[in-house]
Amino acid sequence: MNMVSSPLNRGTQGREVANLQAALQALLERAAILSGDEGTRRELAIALRREAERQSYGDATARVVGLFQREQRLQTSAM
Numbered sequence: 139m140n141m142v143s144s145p146l147n148r149g150t151q152g153r154e155v156a157n158l159q160a161a162l163q164a165l166l167e168r169a170a171i172l173s174g175d176e177g178t179r180r181e182l183a184i185a186l187r188r189e190a191e192r193q194s195y196g197d198a199t200a201r202v203v204g205l206f207q208r209e210q211r212l213q214t215s216a217m
Contacts, residue, residue: 140153140157142154142158142161146158147215148199148200149196150194150195151192151193155195155199156190156193159190160190162202162206163187165206166182171202171206172205182198182201182205185197186198186199186202200215
């Protein structure tokens with residue numbers, strides 16, 4: 139897995155976004171995010187894959203980032 143650069147924001151595109159999305163996808167697949175909600179986890183994984191194809195930080199990426207931040211008790215960025 140590649141290093142994730144920051145800051146990345148909604149609307150950003152490119153390799154850095156793809157790196158973030160790969161990390162988020164791995165967390166979803168391992169149920170490290172939304173461990174108690176398999177249905178939502180699957181839906182987000184599909185939406186995240188669509189954005190990853192375009193290497194675009196859109197709504198799905200923002201939502202997964204926000205969920206991760208909340209579950210880790212980090213300061214949340216706007217979702």
